Amino acid sequence: MGALRAEKIRFQLIGMSAAVLQGVPVVTHDVDLWIDLPARQYMRAVNIAVRESATMVRNTVIELSDGMLVNFIYAVTGLGSFATELKKAQKMKFHGCEIPVMPLESIRRSKAALMRDKDPAHIHAIDQTLRLRNKTK
Amino acid sequence: MKATSLKDWRKVYGRIKHTRGLDEHEKILYARSLAATPDERWQMNETFLRSFGLWGRSALKKFASS
Numbered sequence: 580m581g582a583l584r585a586e587k588i589r590f591q592l593i594g595m596s597a598a599v600l601q602g603v604p605v606v607t608h609d610v611d612l613w614i615d616l617p618a619r620q621y622m623r624a625v626n627i628a629v630r631e632s633a634t635m636v637r638n639t640v641i642e643l644s645d646g647m648l649v650n651f652i653y654a655v656t657g658l659g660s661f662a663t664e665l666k667k668a669q670k671m672k673f674h675g676c677e678i679p680v681m682p683l684e685s686i687r688r689s690k691a692a693l694m695r696d697k698d699p700a701h702i703h704a705i706d707q708t709l710r711l712r713n714k715t716k
Numbered sequence: 717m718k719a720t721s722l723k724d725w726r727k728v729y730g731r732i733k734h735t736r737g738l739d740e741h742e743k744i745l746y747a748r749s750l751a752a753t754p755d756e757r758w759q760m761n762e763t764f765l766r767s768f769g770l771w772g773r774s775a776l777k778k779f780a781s782s
Contacts (some may be wrong), residue, residue, distance in 0.1 A: 599761050604749035606764050608775045636773055646772030647762075671754045680754075707738070711746050715731045 580612075580676045582631045588624065589615035591668045591679040593655060595701060598686050600671055603708045605701065609640070609648035613681075615661045618653035625651070657692025658685055683709055725751040 583590050592600065594611035614624050625635050628649065633641040639651045658664050668679035687705045690698040720728060729747035732738075738746070749757060765771045 596758075599757050600754040602746075602750045602752070602757060604745045606761050608765055608770060634773075636776065640776075642773050648772065648776070673754050673758065707742075707746065708750070711732050711735065712750060714735065715728050715750055 580674070580678055582627045583612075583614070583624065586623075586627055588627070589661070589665065591661075591665055591681055592671075592673070593652065593681045593686065593689070594650075595686075597680045598683060598701070598705060598708075600673060600680055601683055601708070602712065603683070603701075603704050605704050609650045611650045611652055613652045613655055613661060613664075615665075616653065621651060621653065655689055657689045719753070720751045722748060722752040722756045727751070 580590070590612045591597075592610065593613045595603070595605055595607040596610040599605060599607060612624075616623060621639055625638070625641060628641040628643075629635055633643050633649070636642050636648065639653075641649050641651075643649060655664070664681060664685060665679060667685060668681055670677050671680045672678075673680075683705050687702055687709075690702050690705075725744075725748045728751040729743060732743055732747060732750075735743065749760070752760065762771060765775065
């Protein structure tokens with residue numbers, strides 16, 4: 580993530596990995612990074628990661644040296660532009676870096692727009708977390 | 717509430733224990749997750765996956781075959 584920053588490529592953490600960091604008790608096997616690049620430039624992000632000793636798994640998926648899978652995303656359904664969503668992102672410390680993380684409300688909106696088989700369960704967990712988080716404030 | 721970490725989960729549990737619609741197990745699960753720091757939350761996720769051998773590239777093959 581530091582390498583992306585050094586190349587001045589903006590990104591934000593999205594999806595259930597972002598939800599996990601905000602306290603949603605689910606399990607996810609990869610980290611979704613929304614990259615502010617056109618999809619046709621997918622190799623730029625992959626090349627940067629490979630230079631940092633990651634391994635390319637698929638066109639948009641890399642594996643870091645500790646086994647963490649990172650999925651580069653170039654478009655997100657149901658949300659505004661990258662810049663609009665980035666303004667709402669909250670900074671969180673993750674793996675020694677301060678990174679922008681998409682808020683739960685936006686993750687929920689994207690999942691509600693997609694509604695794949697797994698999304699209702701994720702939406703339920705997000706709703707419960709938002710409800711309980713309010714009680715702990 | 718000020719920043720907490722995993723060790724403070726009982727404090728968080730105390731605030732949500734009267735919530736309706738969740739059983740005891742779920743309340744503890746949410747209390748631990750809400751109390752933890754972002755890094756602790758990710759660590760719990762990773763530890764859980766590793767315990768089933770589902771961490772890293774091999775997980776993709778296992779998910780794909782299921």
